Amino acid sequence: MAVNGTKVAIGFIVAGVLMVLLGTLMCFVVPLIIDDQVVKNTVIDPKNELTYTMWKDIPVPFFMSVYFFNVLNPAEILKGEKPMVEQRGPYVYRKHCQKDNITFHPNDTVSYLEYRQYYFEPSMSVGNESDVVTIPNMLVLGAAVMLENLPYVVRLFISATFKSFKEGPFLTKTVGELMWGYDSELVDFLNQYVPGMLPSTGKFGLFTEFNNSNTGLFTVFTGKDNIRKVHEVDSWNGLTELTYWRTPQANMINGTAGQMWPPFMTKESTLPFYSPDACRSMELVYQRPGEMLGIPLYRYVAPKTLFANGTDYAPNEGFCPCRQSGLLNVSTCRHNSPVFISHPHFFNADPVLLDYVQGLHPSEEQHGLFIDIHPQTGVPLNVSIRLQLNLYMKKVSGITETGKISEVVMPMIWFEESGYIDGPILDTFRTNLVVLPAAMECIQYTLIGLGLATILIAALVYHRVKVKLPHRIHSSMSSCGLTACSMLYLFMLCPARMEEKQQERVH
Template identity: 85%
Template sequence: MAVDKSRVAVGFMVAGVLTVAFGVVLTFVGPMIIDDQIVKNTVIDPQNDLSYTMWKDIPVPFFMSVYFFNVLNPKEVLKGEKPMVEQRGPYVYRKRCQKDNITFHPNDTVSYREYRKFFFEPSMSAGNESDVVTIPNMLVLGAAVMMEKLPYAVRLMISATFKTFKEGPFLTKTVGELMWGYDSGLVDFLNKYLPGMLPSSGKFGLFAEFNNSNTGLFTIFTGKDDIKNVHRVDSWNGLTELSNWGTRQCNMINGTAGQMWPPFMTKESTLPFYSPDACRSMELVYQRPGVMKGIPLYRYVAPKTLFANGTDYAPNEGFCPCRQSGLLNVSSCRHNSPVFISHPHFFNADPVLLDYVQGLHPTEEEHGLFIDIHPVQVVNGGFPTLT
């Protein structure tokens, strides 16, 4: 009986030693196994059904929140007073992204077009698409700026056309019409007699050209050659650099397409991405750690220099002609119409811009551009709006 007890004791000792040894080995080998699995499941490969399907047809819902600045005193503005605005919204849209025309290439890259559709989500919105708001008439104001260089006779004709169609500096429409387009006699007239002047040949709306559209032909690296290259843009619409801007640095196409980045991010990493809607590459930098629903994350934010003008930040000189810092002039890729991008409420912009409008209250929490990212997976983000 004593012999049996000693054998049992020896057995437990051996099992304990083996467990400790296994634990020590797993401590060193385990992370390597996990990292290897992460790499295998991050590479864009049709043979990997799960990750490839998720990359092709992203199952995670994206939501776009749209806010309008309703002008409260349009008549007074025409008399020289400051615009007084109230923020209306959010009007929330679920965005579905699906890649198509997928073609793999021998140099470990893949080309695709990503199509996007928007669906209004009433339960998440602070209003309906039937809400009526008054905003500056971008069609009239944009045309007024664009026709400054046209012959006098043409300018006279367009001015008379504005009066004929009763188009003024301000526009009162429903949210749905402003978003997805409305019938306009002026638009029909300009498209008939001045073809190419407007970006749209149908209804005129802020997102009329976005719905059921694609973001261009992207060619990105699959990560098969080097996981650090996964999702990095090789070319866009066949271009390896742009021609909209004044310097080669500003015309560079850097980073990913803005949905995913390589795994194993650190606090020293940055998040570069190319945005076709902004017509340029941008880069976010690490700000602080955080937690969302128990998941640790890093917050990356837009540096104050992102939309700074060339005077305040010399490398941005190529994005000029510039106005005050905080406004990115994207006219060169918007049919030369006067379109600018900023943070909402002119956050991180020259304070003088806030003096031009009443009703703006910028805060970092509500109006900053950020992405919260786990070192392996993006979990939440906020993006800039057009102003």
């Protein structure tokens, strides 16, 4: 029985050692397997049916929420008084994106056109597209600034042209007209006699060129050769650098197309991307870790230097001519129109801009932009990109429509493009990247713990068996020894007694 107990204890010790080794091996192997699967599923490849379909036709619902700055005192503004505005909205549009003309190239890149369409969502909006708002007339006040250096006589002629087409300094139109275009005799005249001056050849609206359009021909790396370059832009419309800006650094096309980033991000990683709408590359920086329904994430935000002027942040000198910090001059890529981009309500901008306009109340929660990224895959989980469109306006002599307008950067609208992973996609994401790895981690540590416990218990049993065995052997040997001595005594004694008996008989 003692021998069997020893064998059983040794068997359990061996089993425990094997469990510890298996659990330890899983600690190293499982992360490698998961990373390998991440790499395989991140590469842009039609063979990855699920991920390729998601990349081609983004299934995540995206929305564009538009807020108008309704002008309350247009007549007073023309007299030189400070503008007063009230925010109206949001007017929410569902955004649908679809990639087309997808072409793979031998150098591990793929090119595509991404088309976008917008559909009004009344249930999510505060108001309807039939709501009427008043905003500055870009055709008049924008053109006035663009043409202020022309001879005075020409400016008088331009002013007369505005009057003949009944174009005033402010527009009072419906939201739908301002968004997607309205009929304008002046627009028709300019398109006929000055073709190319305006971005649109039909109706004129703030988002006319956005709807049913594409963002340009992107060529990005598939990641097949180097996963660290997946989604990175190789060229845009055949260009590897821009021509809008004053320095090579400002003209660089950096990062991705702004939808996904390479996997295996760290807190030192940044989110660079190229935005055709902003006419430049931008870069977000890490702010803090977080969690979304159990999925770990990193939040990235715009640094305060994103729209800083060249005086406050020297690398931005290439985006000048600049005004106050917080304004990006995009006139060079917007037909020289005096248009500026900023954060909504001039958030993170020079405070003096708030002094020029009444009715603005910036806050990070409502007006800061952010992207929440799953760092292991580079997939955005929650996105909110917020930008504001502003018009620089001033009095221009000879163009009477400008009246006595004080020099001001006037907010017109701001919009938020947002989306987050939800539904079956989120469930699949959480299962594959959270639940399964957590289960595997639990199994590996359970194996290690169970193995160590088995080894400890088996070792104790083995020790007890080994301790009892010598005692039993000693007891048996004592008994056997006593019997043997007795037999030896009798064996030695008996012949002596027999010999004595024999001698007695003789005598």
